[in-house]
Amino acid sequence: MNNSKYGKNVLFVYPQIPANTYWSFKHALKFINKKSAMPPLGLITIAGFFPKSYNLRLVDMNIEPLDESHILWADFVFTGAMIVQKESFQNVVKVCNKLGKPVVAGGPYPTSSYSEISGVSHFVIGEVEDIFNKFLDDLENGKADYIYRSEKTPDISNSILPRFDLLNMDAYGSMSIQYSRGCPFKCEFCDIWKNYGNTPRLKSSKSILNELDSLYDLGWTGAVFVVDDNFIGNKKRVKSELLPALIKWQEEHNHIYRFFTEASINMASDEELLCLMRDAGFNEVFIGIETPSKEGLKETGKSQNISCNMEEAVQKIQSYGIEVMAGFIIGFDSDTDDIFDRQISFIQKTGIPKAMIGLLNALPGTALYQRMQTEGRLLDESNGNNTHSMETNFITKMEKGKLKTGYMRVLKTLYGLNLKNYFNRCSTLLDNIGNNSKLFKRKVEFKEIQMLLRSFFIQGSSRYGYQYMKFLMRNFIKHMNTFPEAVRMCIEGHHFYMITQESLEA
Numbered sequence: 047m048n049n050s051k052y053g054k055n056v057l058f059v060y061p062q063i064p065a066n067t068y069w070s071f072k073h074a075l076k077f078i079n080k081k082s083a084m085p086p087l088g089l090i091t092i093a094g095f096f097p098k099s100y101n102l103r104l105v106d107m108n109i110e111p112l113d114e115s116h117i118l119w120a121d122f123v124f125t126g127a128m129i130v131q132k133e134s135f136q137n138v139v140k141v142c143n144k145l146g147k148p149v150v151a152g153g154p155y156p157t158s159s160y161s162e163i164s165g166v167s168h169f170v171i172g173e174v175e176d177i178f179n180k181f182l183d184d185l186e187n188g189k190a191d192y193i194y195r196s197e198k199t200p201d202i203s204n205s206i207l208p209r210f211d212l213l214n215m216d217a218y219g220s221m222s223i224q225y226s227r228g229c230p231f232k233c234e235f236c237d238i239w240k241n242y243g244n245t246p247r248l249k250s251s252k253s254i255l256n257e258l259d260s261l262y263d264l265g266w267t268g269a270v271f272v273v274d275d276n277f278i279g280n281k282k283r284v285k286s287e288l289l290p291a292l293i294k295w296q297e298e299h300n301h302i303y304r305f306f307t308e309a310s311i312n313m314a315s316d317e318e319l320l321c322l323m324r325d326a327g328f329n330e331v332f333i334g335i336e337t338p339s340k341e342g343l344k345e346t347g348k349s350q351n352i353s354c355n356m357e358e359a360v361q362k363i364q365s366y367g368i369e370v371m372a373g374f375i376i377g378f379d380s381d382t383d384d385i386f387d388r389q390i391s392f393i394q395k396t397g398i399p400k401a402m403i404g405l406l407n408a409l410p411g412t413a414l415y416q417r418m419q420t421e422g423r424l425l426d427e428s429n430g431n432n433t434h435s436m437e438t439n440f441i442t443k444m445e446k447g448k449l450k451t452g453y454m455r456v457l458k459t460l461y462g463l464n465l466k467n468y469f470n471r472c473s474t475l476l477d478n479i480g481n482n483s484k485l486f487k488r489k490v491e492f493k494e495i496q497m498l499l500r501s502f503f504i505q506g507s508s509r510y511g512y513q514y515m516k517f518l519m520r521n522f523i524k525h526m527n528t529f530p531e532a533v534r535m536c537i538e539g540h541h542f543y544m545i546t547q548e549s550l551e552a
């Protein structure tokens with residue numbers, strides 16, 4: 047007998063991510079008629095747990111507004127958020143409460159802060175693979191508890207297929223899949239190893255290929271982001287199982303996908319890994335470089351960055367046709383007055399066009415947060431915006447005004463000044479890739495020609511138009527094979543330029 051007070055209409059709501067961050071790519075997405083960079087993978091993964099008897103709908107507020115009619119249709123609303131989506135999350139809960147619809151919440155923000163959140167009927171927090179079916183059973187039987195939290199980290203080898211079919215795929219710049227959770231390193235500011243452990247857990251290659259088959263069957267073409275925090279956390283299995291399987295799949299599917307992921311810098315020391323990644327279709331990787339200062343790296347426990355020459359490592363990865371996008375942090379206790387110039391010089395020299403640089407913040411659940419609490423230096427909760435937020439949430443060793451002024455100068459140098467420095471970094475990257483990368487040489491699609499025309503029209507007449515034309519002409523002559531990538535870099539540069547102007551003006 048079903049004792050549930052709820053029916054079977056489930057609405058998934060993904061709250062808004064503030065658009066004024068580098069991560070939103072909002073100014074670049076306009077060139078390709080897309081609304082959001084990535085889909086809500088967490089929510090569509092949860093959706094995969096629901097039996098067929100449920101009616102599921104998804105509203106991603108980053109691509110469409112949430113209407114009362116959506117909520118009124120639902121018997122309950124499931125929502126999840128990162129800290130940066132906190133405000134929008136709270137509004138979603140408020141509207142659902144007003145309309146008398148129960149809310150179920152999970153994801154990083156509710157997991158770290160559920161005790162401070164009101165208006166939610168049930169929390170399903172942490173990694174849910176081991177507990178979600180129990181929660182659903184309890185819900186159906188009308189006896190669901192307030193909080194469900196897994197006691198152990200689940201095995202994800204044969205995980206549920208995310209419900210990609212719930213997405214309006216045309217609205218996204220890329221699709222997302224996840225291969226692993228956890229990271230073998232212990233960076234002080236990071237909550238990944240605290241939440242997911244130091245032993246990476248992996249999906250089977252079969253599960254990943256199923257996900258790719260699903261995307262392929264739904265007609266997706268283009269970029270796929272492998273959202274792992276450290277894709278090479280278990281290098282042995284990545285090399286022996288996943289990458290060979292991906293290479294075969296790509297060969298059978300005409301190399302349809304370009305992959306992008308996050309990994310630690312020690313990937314550069316493994317040529318076999320780099321070859322396999324290149325052959326599987328990886329053309330971009332995000333790396334946490336953080337700082338060129340050895341003292342800063344030591345302070346934050348980033349051992350993998352200390353034990354290599356980071357400049358050479360970046361260049362090595364680029365030489366395999368893989369663009370390095372990287373995270374940088376200012377505000378370590380050991381940072382001295384020259385840190386701003388050292389960051390700029392490292393980023394320019396290594397040819398990292400998209401350098402995500404932010405002030406250090408202490409996130410709840412990290413070792414840094416604990417240390418700041420113990421030292422009595424914690425001021426507030428972080429807003430979760432890790433680029434161009436002008437505030438830190440703890441008392442820094444460097445004087446606050448000096449830190450802020452220096453940081454603003456870094457942003458301005460990297461993405462202002464008529465984008466000259468940005469285009470110089472792009473040219474360095476294209477030179478380092480050279481003309482040998484088979485992956486950057488790919489068939490030009492019709493949509494890319496449209497993108498180029500739009501780019502000419504908008505960027506050619508912009509305030510940085512001269513540098514833009516100079517860059518395009520240089521690389522048309524020097525790197526014709528990678529010219530579509532040069533255009534892509536221009537469009538991404540426009541986004542960084544606009545966001546930087548907006549934040550500096552604000």
Ligand code: SF4
Binds near residue numbers: 231334
């Ligand atoms: S390498 Fe990256 S994911 Fe791993 S602990 Fe450090 S910051 Fe976190």
